[in-house]
Amino acid sequence: DAGVIQSPRHEVTEMGQEVTLRCKPISGHNSLFWYRQTMMRGLELLIYFNNNVPIDDSGMPEDRFSAKMPNASFSTLKIQPSEPRDSAVYFCASSLTGGRGNEQFFGPGTRLTVL
Amino acid sequence: GNSVTQMEGPVTLSEEAFLTINCTYTATGYPSLFWYVQYPGEGLQLLLKATKADDKGSNKGFEATYRKETTSFHLEKGSVQVSDSAVYFCALSVAGNTPLVFGKGTRLSVIA
Numbered sequence A: 001d002a003g004v005i006q007s008p009r010h011e012v013t014e015m016g017q018e019v020t021l022r023c024k025p026i027s028g029h030n031s032l033f034w035y036r037q038t039m040m041r042g043l044e045l046l047i048y049f050n051n052n053v054p055i056d057d058s059g060m061p062e063d064r065f066s067a068k069m070p071n072a073s074f075s076t077l078k079i080q081p082s083e084p085r086d087s088a089v090y091f092c093a094s095s096l097t098g099g100r101g102n103e104q105f106f107g108p109g110t111r112l113t114v115l
Numbered sequence B: 001g002n003s004v005t006q007m008e009g010p011v012t013l014s015e016e017a018f019l020t021i022n023c024t025y026t027a028t029g030y031p032s033l034f035w036y037v038q039y040p041g042e043g044l045q046l047l048l049k050a051t052k053a054d055d056k057g058s059n060k061g062f063e064a065t066y067r068k069e070t071t072s073f074h075l076e077k078g079s080v081q082v083s084d085s086a087v088y089f090c091a092l093s094v095a096g097n098t099p100l101v102f103g104k105g106t107r108l109s110v111i112a
Helices: none
Strands: A005-007 A010-013 A019-024 A033-038 A042-050 A053-056 A065-071 A074-079 A088-095 A110-114 B003-006 B009-013 B019-021 B023-026 B032-039 B044-050 B055-061 B062-065 B076-078 B086-093 B105-112
Touching: A010 A019, A019 A088, A019 A110, A033 A074, A042 A065, A042 A074, A053 A065, A074 A088, A088 B055, B003 B086, B009 B019, B019 B105, B023 B032, B023 B086, B032 B062, B044 B062
Parallel strands: A010 A110, B009 B105
Antiparallel strands: A005 A019, A019 A074, A033 A042, A033 A088, A042 A053, A065 A074, A088 A110, B003 B023, B019 B076, B032 B044, B032 B086, B044 B055, B055 B062, B062 B076, B086 B105
């Protein structure tokens, strides 16, 4: 099993540019989660999907952030326009409802730097 | 609501020392409890879990016991190694398709 795949692993961009982060969950998993991690705020849940449907996006910081899950094997997190305070590591995680006590599997993360 | 409180770090130990990282929780319902570990530059990975009271999760020499009476899930290891240096997160889950609730993480540094 390849695990959760995220791309790119690193992204450096300038303020005002659009950024798109990508995630491929583990095959067969039906829940997908986007997190952001910073030194100041720790690990924050941004949004999660069940069966490709967004369930709770209350963690999305602003309208500049949007997430989609067009099918069971792909999700994107977009920031438009990006700002320096968006610099963080963004993690995607997936899980199988009812499987093994709801264990979540994390991807390696995308380190975003906005200059 | 549901929340997890874990001891603040950083924790610095010498190799072969005994480790305890405290974790307590508040939950509506009967949660499953987890410890995740994050090594430098990597994502979180499950270290161990327990799904009911008095269960003991264990892995790689680490263990934690689900204590319902004290709402705790403290992580312990008898003899830490330099390779255990990482950030450790305690977490809970109260339903099958809802997100885990994470603590803020505890950074552990083990020195030779």
